[in-house]
Amino acid sequence: MPSATDPRALPEEVEVAIVGSGPAGLAAATRLRERGIASVAVLDREPAAGGIPRHCGHFPFGLREFHRLLRGPDYASRLVARAAAAGAAIHTGATVVGIAPGPRLLLSTAGGRGELAARRVLLATGVRETSRAARLIGGDRPLGVVSTGALQSLVYLGGKRPFRRPVILGTELVSFSALLTCRHAGIRPVAMVEANPRITARRFAAALPRLLGIPLHLETELVAIHGSPRVEGVTLQRADGSALEIEADGVVVTGAFTPEATLARLGHIALDAGSGGPAVDQHGRCSDGDFFAAGNILRPVETAGWSWQEGIAAGDALADSLAGRLPPAERLVKVVAANPAIKLALPQRLALPARPDGMTHLQLRLARAVRGRLVVRDAGGAVWQQPLDSLPERRLLVPLKGFIDRISGDTLTLSIVEQA
Ligand SMILES: Cc1cc2nc3c(=O)[nH]c(=O)nc-3n(C[C@H](O)[C@H](O)[C@H](O)COP(=O)(O)OP(=O)(O)OC[C@H]3O[C@@H](n4cnc5c(N)ncnc54)[C@H](O)[C@@H]3O)c2cc1C
Numbered sequence: 001m002p003s004a005t006d007p008r009a010l011p012e013e014v015e016v017a018i019v020g021s022g023p024a025g026l027a028a029a030t031r032l033r034e035r036g037i038a039s040v041a042v043l044d045r046e047p048a049a050g051g052i053p054r055h056c057g058h059f060p061f062g063l064r065e066f067h068r069l070l071r072g073p074d075y076a077s078r079l080v081a082r083a084a085a086a087g088a089a090i091h092t093g094a095t096v097v098g099i100a101p102g103p104r105l106l107l108s109t110a111g112g113r114g115e116l117a118a119r120r121v122l123l124a125t126g127v128r129e130t131s132r133a134a135r136l137i138g139g140d141r142p143l144g145v146v147s148t149g150a151l152q153s154l155v156y157l158g159g160k161r162p163f164r165r166p167v168i169l170g171t172e173l174v175s176f177s178a179l180l181t182c183r184h185a186g187i188r189p190v191a192m193v194e195a196n197p198r199i200t201a202r203r204f205a206a207a208l209p210r211l212l213g214i215p216l217h218l219e220t221e222l223v224a225i226h227g228s229p230r231v232e233g234v235t236l237q238r239a240d241g242s243a244l245e246i247e248a249d250g251v252v253v254t255g256a257f258t259p260e261a262t263l264a265r266l267g268h269i270a271l272d273a274g275s276g277g278p279a280v281d282q283h284g285r286c287s288d289g290d291f292f293a294a295g296n297i298l299r300p301v302e303t304a305g306w307s308w309q310e311g312i313a314a315g316d317a318l319a320d321s322l323a324g325r326l327p328p329a330e331r332l333v334k335v336v337a338a339n340p341a342i343k344l345a346l347p348q349r350l351a352l353p354a355r356p357d358g359m360t361h362l363q364l365r366l367a368r369a370v371r372g373r374l375v376v377r378d379a380g381g382a383v384w385q386q387p388l389d390s391l392p393e394r395r396l397l398v399p400l401k402g403f404i405d406r407i408s409g410d411t412l413t414l415s416i417v418e419q420a
Contacts (some may be wrong), residue, residue: 037322055156146255155185284317343392
């Protein structure tokens with residue numbers, strides 16, 4: 001696999017350029033080659049391909065893709081091997097620093113800058129965790145404050161133990177994965193902290209810190225980090241206003257995912273305020289129809305298997321688009337979330353008349369727990385409705401099959417009738 005230390009080692013022109021070699025990018029690359037697309041280049045800024053699973057040293061990955069349970073790194077290498085065997089060119093050490101109509105990509109490598117022209121581009125750059133700075137945590141700026149991703153890289157790829165007694169901020173699934181990473185490295189967290197009255201992950205996960213003897217502080221905020229040059233402690237604030245000082249030598253700031261959509265934001269691709277990712281139609285087509293998006297860049301956050309599946313669908317859509325079989329929509333229907341409790345909905349528009357392929361569901365996430373009824377309306381009234389009883393950040397799906405062929409008007413509105 002070529003590491004792009006010199007931009008001249010990269011091709012100048014390909015049929016499809018894929019930014020990101022995670023499950024979505026690699027699945028799309030494999031599919032495109034299987035569909036007979038001659039030149040497919042996957043570009044990744046990391047020194048090795050495979051995306052986030054490369055540093056998730058735990059199970060369970062790979063059930064959908066390989067019908068077996070794998071650890072993240074084994075899963076990532078299998079995806080890379082499959083894409084390479086299919087004939088995709090995978091270039092690591094190549095950061096895409098700009099996109100432009102054409103499409104054109106501006107690349108940065110250790111050897112300098114270069115440009116790549118493509119007939120189509122797939123953005124598959126995944127998600128990242130929200131940083132300590134963006135969460136406005138006060139106090140000092142000591143060493144030893146890391147994201148889960150950085151912790152996993154240090155532990156699983158670097159064989160390092162960055163601290164011994166950290167505090168874990170957050171209770172999403174990834175926060176418990178940080179807990180397991182700590183355990184793997186012989187690190188013993190001193191607390192888990194969550195601002196909400198219950199954990200964000202499914203309830204059974206709360207048993208893990210209990211089993212490991214790690215205090216779980218609910219309805220508590222981490223307001224300040226102290227220490228110089230390294231972390232020495234944190235200040236927590238409970239819902240009743242009281243403060244709690246905890247001695248710790250590190251902080252793992254977990255979750256609060258956001259799509260890695262910097263390229264789209266700096267470029268000419270329209271973003272969706274709800275998801276934070278590019279606005280797409282059911283084929284993953286962006287506002288510039290030569291650009292597509294798949295995987296967790298579309299929304300925070302789904303599993304590797306889900307992202308892989310979206311990559312396969314994007315591969316098919318890109319191949320169809322190159323063959324002129326993905327016609328411009330005769331009619332575009334906007335998907336609008338009319339209730340602030342709906343944090344995001346995608347795809348953000350439907351291209352009609354509908355083809356049998358593409359996304360089969362609208363994907364929704366809630367901003368808070370809601371009980372009531374979810375209603376989808378077009379110009380003629382309700383086209384779909386169902387009881388809703390969901391916590392925030394859970395996957396909610398609305399099947400398109402029942403109504404996509406008979407939508408009237410140019411807007412599909414998602415609303416919630418809440419139970420008193
Ligand atoms: C810390 C963390 C832990 C997670 N743990 C799990 C887990 O245990 N299980 C699970 O199912 N999911 C987990 N996830 C969710 C994860 O997003 C998915 O598993 C999956 O990796 C998404 O695949 P993807 O292809 O969309 O993106 P990614 O796997 O994130 O791949 C995106 C790739 O794009 C590259 N890239 C980004 N920008 C550029 C650029 N400008 N130029 C070149 N390359 C670029 C990145 O280097 C990366 O390799 C985790 C996510 C994070 C952040």
